[in-house]
């Protein structure tokens with residue numbers, strides 16, 4: 001007589017956060033899954049922290065130095081390694097013509113059973129420490145965050161799939177509630193991961209004081225050294241995520257004796273997923289007094305500060 005096995009009580013996996021980093025400090029969530037079926041973009045909170053067709057979560061590092069220091073990517077749940085690819089260089093797509101169709105770069109796919117799989121893309125060349133067929137525990141290290149494949153900055157693209165279809169881990173397989181609904185989504189995150197994963201509408205990735213405006217691509221990867229001299233301009237630059245049209249940005253630079261040497265407020269006309277901004281001043285005829293300068297940037301939406309940074313540099 002055949003015995004009827006009841007279905008497992010928890011066929012839906014509970015995923016841990018796939019990177020050993022501190023969200024908002026050593027790493028940032030740059031992009032979420034796109035829920036707009038058309039050419040537009042909409043994240044699960046009806047915000048714009050995504051791009052059209054983006055099917056995963058991007059966990060980024062701030063700089064290439066952080067990538068070289070090494071941040072481990074870990075299995076979000078226990079499973080069996082299905083596929084791996086290594087050997088792709090950590091070179092930004094703006095510095096190479098093609099990725100030969102290897103958009104994911106160095107990557108690992110893990111099967112969790114019941115049709116669930118996770119994929120970890122853009123890993124650092126030579127960092128993958130697992131092989132196909134290997135069983136991995138939840139939280140096991142599988143590689144390092146890198147810049148391989150179709151990537152402009154060091155990040156992990158984390159994709160969850162169920163029976164071949166991408167699933168937003170913040171939502172799960174239930175239909176997405178309407179934008180004005182106050183339904184709390186259970187999502188697929190394990191409770192410890194869910195606690196760490198609030199929705200941040202904006203963030204400053206990096207910023208600094210400099211004597212010239214850095215090229216954005218350079219600032220994103222290798223922020224320039226600070227101030228060069230008493231006769232050079234003094235510029236505060238920031239690279240941010242999630243600025244929106246109508247946001248106010250406040251730049252201020254404070255001199256060695258606490259005096260405000262530069263203060264400017266502007267309104268963001270056309271923000272975007274990523275936002276690069278700067279403001280500064282030429283040196284006075286007598287040159288800047290030597291000493292330590294502090295730059296402060298705040299991005300305000302209505303009355304709330306949604307992102308900010310304080311940075312400093314010295315003029316000798």
Ligand SMILES: [Zn+2]
Pocket residue numbers: 031054056057058156157158
């Ligand atoms: Zn991505």
